[in-house]
Amino acid sequence: MKMIEQHNREYNQKEHSFTMAMNGFGDMTNEEFRQVMNGLQIQKHKKGKVFQPPLFAEIPSSVNWRKKGYVTPMKNQAENFLLGFQGQCASGWAFSATGAIEGQMFGKTHKLVSLSEQNLLDCAWSEGNGGCSGGNMDNAFQYVKDNGGLDSEESYPYHAQ
Known part of the structure; x- marks a missing residue:
């Protein structure tokens, strides 16, 4: 001080x-x-393909995914605002993964469900993530695939730990 x-x-x-x-x-x-x-250790890309847009597709100059309903309301990454952004839990990887999945799910089902970042923090270790020490979206996606899904935020709330 x-x-x-x-x-x-x-x-x-x-x-x-x-x-x-x-x-x-x-x-x-x-x-x-x-x-x-x-805490995040970058790993080489394991699986997947690079997206190639169609050669002659008409692409709009901008898209507001919030207005289209694909995005959940802003989430608080710090359980306690006094701790600052993310608090002492490097959980941004989990928030970015759930946000991406939420949008994809809305595109398929037209239902917007807030998914559980805490579920990823607690359970995605076997795929190479480290909870509050950091992680990787690709590993989070692999966990969701291996697990057959992800809990909702309502059933498995975020605790920043």
């Missing part, structure tokens, strides 16, 4: 162009911060 206070005093004297403040990572050691923020 002393460093932050000193910096902000210097800011008030026009010695810096920004202020500093405590956030959800401020009480972590450098090693703890690195574990949370750098």
Whole structure:
């Protein structure tokens, strides 16, 4: 806190162009911060094909997927807003995976169901994900495929841990 206070005093004297403040990572050691923020180990692409759009398709200049109903309302990745974005749980991979699957499901069923990120955090380890230490969307998709689906957010709520 002393460093932050000193910096902000210097800011008030026009010695810096920004202020500093405590956030959800401020009480972590450098090693703890690195574990949370750098936990994802990139893996080579295992399976799948690269999407090739049709050569002569008419593609609109933009699409608003929210207006079309494909996107769930914004989700809070930090169980406690005071912790900041994602809190101390590097769960963005799970949110991006569920968001992608939710949109695909809506395209097939015309029903928008919010899926459980916590289900992925807790259960997708065998596919190479690391829970709150980070993960990969491709591995999450493989878990959903191997598991035969994913629980809803309502039945398996997010706890950021």
